Amino acid sequence: MNGPVTLFRESPEDPFSVTGAASAVLDHRGTVVGWGERAETLLGHRAEEIIGRSAAEVLLAPGDRDHVLDAVAACLECRGWFGIVPVVRADGDRVLLGVRARCVTRGSPDCEWFLVAAPAEAVIQWETDRSVLDGLFRRSPIGLAEHAPDLTVLRVNRPIARIGGVSAEQARGHRIGDFLVEEDARTIDDRLRQVLETGRPMIFTEQSCRLRADPARERFVSVSAFRMEDSEGQVLGVTQLVEDVTERHRARRRLALLDDAGARIGTTLDVTATARELTEVVVPALADCVSVDLLEPVSRGEEPSQDGLGPVRRTAAKSVVARSEQVQYPVGELIHFAPHTPQGTCLAEVRPVLVSHIEGIDGLSAVAHERARQAQEIGVHSVMLLPLAARGLVLGLVTLWRARHPEPFEDDDLTLAGEFAARAAVCIDNARRYTREHHAALNLQCRLLPAELPDLPAVDVAHQYIPAGAVAGVGGDWFDVIPLSGARVALVVGDVIGHGVDAAATMGRLRTAVHTLADLDMEPEEVLSHLDDLVHRLAAEQEANARDFPNDQVTGASCLYAVYDPVSRCCSVARAGHPPMAVVTPDGKAGFPDLPAGPPLGLGGLPFEAMEFDLPEGSLLALFTNGLIQTPCHDVDEALELLTAELSATTRPLAETARNVVDALLPARPTDDVALLIARTRVLASERVATWTLPAEASAASQARALMNDQLSAWQLEEMAFTTELIVSELVTNAYRYAGGPVTLRLIRGPCLICEVSDSSSTSPHLRRARSTDEGGRGLFLVAQLTERWGTRYGREGKTVWTEQALPTTAPAGAGVPGVSG
Structure with missing residues (x-):
């Protein structure tokens, strides 16, 4: 009041005003x-x-x-x-x-x-209108409060009095801060004062409302407010309408959490990642601390016990409470819960356990065991335990704690957490099953790939095999380095269509077939033709078995097969639907030879063509599968540019080059398997290779022995002369007797002593055991006994019979290492 009298202008809406009545x-x-x-x-x-x-x-x-x-x-x-x-x-x-x-x-x-x-x-x-106003104060379920301009309470109705925990008469003359905790009262006061100052109403603002008398119980109210004015516009105060929407708020929050859980739990087929996603959904929205413990076999992707008993491994944990690590076991630790503990009961009986109010240190000892004192220090007051069970199997349990959050867990919280646990359990079981299959396929794949690559005189090699990420699964990519006769080497890279165990098993069959065909010393195009026939037959078998195995993948593959000769520096390459290999010369110039493409393996009946070219010593060959260049990160042209850029650094070690290529081209989780094989060519020095052409006459064998003895003396291998003389005599004599035409003798000193006899005949010698009455037939048997390996390879103009002998342990220094120039 500004004076002893307060004047008001009569409202024109008042029918009994002086001017209207x-x-x-x-x-x-x-x-x-x-x-x-x-x-x-x-x-x-x-x-x-x-x-x-x-x-x-x-x-x-x-x-x-x-x-x-x-x-x-x-x-x-x-x-x-x-x-x-x-x-x-x-x-x-x-x-x-x-x-x-x-x-x-x-x-x-x-x-x-x-x-x-x-x-x-x-x-x-x-x-x-008067009846409406009277109803708002006496019968309305929505709270109504009138505040003076200084925000003291003028009048409240019964619902808002119940929210404040006082009677309507007791509320008069007080302020909101006398009933609510300071933080909540300050927020409401600020908003009401803004309505008083601006005249703009506040509509449906949701607000936390905690009473001073019971600060642990959190309510939520919906507040609307408008400014009160008389007929002349003088401010009389502010009126607020308050509705208790705690249950509606919690229900909406639970639905939002369920929706969030559906989107965030189970995004990967990884057991640990799924457990971690569950913790991220729960904290801090529902709990202050959470831990996920899986039975030990489940954490490894194996089948759990039917009774759910056994130790558990802490798989994931999250907390927003300081010093919670003093209460929670660290991730990765193996934990044994006794059967009488709440955790043991939860696992054994497959039922949730709710301890809304934990009373004292004794109550904490039941759930926190030996860490009860630390749990009391950080304020743990409520806990829930929920089993993780799916498809009739107990996988583990989830433990939720409240310490910073004042309200205890309720039955509705247990129901909500149960929904989270049920969804997470199904996702964890899916991930466990996939992990088991993925590990089986990966182990099969790794066991079928070469464990160690041989040290060969033809090339120095490095490799990288990167399995696909969890979604795609292990594929059928493979690589191989196969030593051939005459110090040559076969470099192979292939890719089977599909993923999983079927692709890995098919890869193993094809790799075995490649080894068999390589031992026959076939030309690259012939190897691919035989592989094509094999894949075609495998596809026919799978089609015939489709009724019994409807999920079998259709067999198909691509392959690149290259043969390098360190003596002639010639490289012969053929491919079947596979990316071409990269070639980098010693000066760093990189390119992709225009190899005949060839159809993918399995189409049947189509020819393959090989391409030959000479390579300078120290050239770099890179064979790879399409997963290296077909990635979401780069298009094919960009990937090929990155590949050549990494390969052009020819002075780096091959293993480092291979790692750099993978790091530059591949994402963290590749969508397809990648096999990469890098080889640096070597050339056998001329002093380690001796070649002679012998006439087709009876003295050819004696000339061969003399030449051989002189060469072994030059190589300081005289102690091998006797056995080598027998071998050379037998091979040259057979060539003279059955082939006709000139005979070529070649000796190669590498990791072993190689002897080759070539003639123009295509007749293959056969090893047999001679009878006691036979006058001949013991030559090749003798050769086989005196050598480590022997065989025959065919060329375009005849054949070559070759043998390999181990060098003596007393050979001069350097005799047992690859004889390369440079």
């Missing part, structure tokens, strides 16, 4: 003794015409008079009355007026009546 005064007999100007305007009766006359006779119609007088008589006991009265205007029209009558006295025993009247429509509307 008619007034009259009646004496105790009902005679009109006073008549207002508004009454004359409203009813048409002038004051001089109606004063002194009976109001009932002038203003009431004969048919209404008795009813009105009876109603008025019934209200006399209250010394006043209020109602709708039919009144006759001066022009004879009958109108309805809302009339209020109050008894007044002038010092005599008789009383007079002061009447105020207004049109019935306005009065009824006013009464309806």
Whole structure:
């Protein structure tokens, strides 16, 4: 108040305002003794015409008079009355007026009546509005509070009094901060003050509401507010409507968490990642600390025990509470829960355990065991344990703690956490099953790939095999380095269509077939032709078995087969639907030879073509599968540029080059298997190779022995002369006897002593055991006994029979290492 008197302008909506209502005064007999100007305007009766006359006779119609007088008589006991009265205007029209009558006295025993009247429509509307206001304060389920401009409480209704924990009378004169915790009260005060200052209403703002008397219980209210003003616009305060929406808020939050869990749990087929996703969904939305413990076999992707018993391994954990690591076991630790503990009960009986209120150190000892004291220090007061079970198998359990969050876990929280656990359990079981299959396929793949590559005189090699990520699974990519006769080497890279165990098994069959064909010393195009026939037959077998094995993958593959000769520096390459290999010369120039493409393996009946080219010593060959260059990170052209850039650094070690290629081209989780084989060519020095052409005459064998003995003396291998002489004599004699034409003898000193005899015949010698009566047939048997390996390879103009002998352990220094120039 600014002074002793406070003035208000009457509202134009008030039907009984001075400017809107008619007034009259009646004496105790009902005679009109006073008549207002508004009454004359409203009813048409002038004051001089109606004063002194009976109001009932002038203003009431004969048919209404008795009813009105009876109603008025019934209200006399209250010394006043209020109602709708039919009144006759001066022009004879009958109108309805809302009339209020109050008894007044002038010092005599008789009383007079002061009447105020207004049109019935306005009065009824006013009464309806008053009833709404009365209902808001007395019967509405929504809380209503009136605040003065200084935000003290003027009036509250019963619902908001219940929220505040006081009666409506006790709330008057207090502030919000007297009932709510400081943080929540300050937020509401700030918003109400903003409504007071700006006049803009606040609509449906959700707000935390914690009482000072019970700060652990968190409520949520929906608040709307508007500024109160009088008819002149003077601010009278602010009114807020408050609805308790705690249950609705929690239900909405639970639905949001379930939706979030559906999107975030199970995004990978990895057991550990799935457990970690569960912890990220739960904390801090539902719990302050959470841990996921899986039975030991499950953590390895194996089948758990049917009874759910056994040690568990802490697979994932998350907390927002300081020093929680003092209570929780670290990730990776093996834990043994006794059967009588809540954890043991949860696993054995496959049922959730809820401990809403943990009482004292004894209560904590039941769930935190030897770490109960630390749990008490960080404020743990509520815990839930839920089993992880799917498809009839117990996989582990989830433990949820509350320490910082003041409210204890409730049954609704247990239901929500159970939904999380059920979804996570199915995803973990899927991941476990996939992990088991993935490990089986990966182990099969790794066992079928070469464990160690041989040290060969032809090439220096390095390799990389990168299995596909979890989604795609292990594929059928492979590589091989196969030593051939004459110090040559076969470099092989292939790719089987599909993924999983089927692809790995098919890869193993093809790799075995390549080894067999390589031992036959076939040309690259012939090797691919035989592989094509094999893949075609495998596809036919799978098609025939499709009824019994409907999920079998269709067999198909690609392959690149290269043969390098370190003596001639010639490289012969053929490919079947495979990316071409990269060639980098010693000066760093990289390129991709335009090799004939050839169809993929398995189409059948189509020819393959090989390409030959000479390589300078120290050239780099890179054979790879398409997973290296077909990635989401790069298009093919960009990948090939990156590949050549990494290969051009020819001075780096091969193993480092192979790693750099993989790092530059592949993402962290490749979508396809990758096999990479890098080889640096070597050349056998001329002093380690001796070649002679012998005439087709009877003295060829003796000439061969003499030449051989001289060469072994030059190589300081005289102790090998006797056995080598027998071998050379037998091979040259057979060539002279059965082939005709000149004979070529070649000796190669590498890791072993290689002897080759070539002729123009295509007849293959066969090893047999001679009978006692046979005069011959023991030569090749003798050769086989004196050598480590022997065999025959065919060329375009004849054949070559070759043998390999181990060098003596007393050979001169360097005799047992690859004899390469440079």
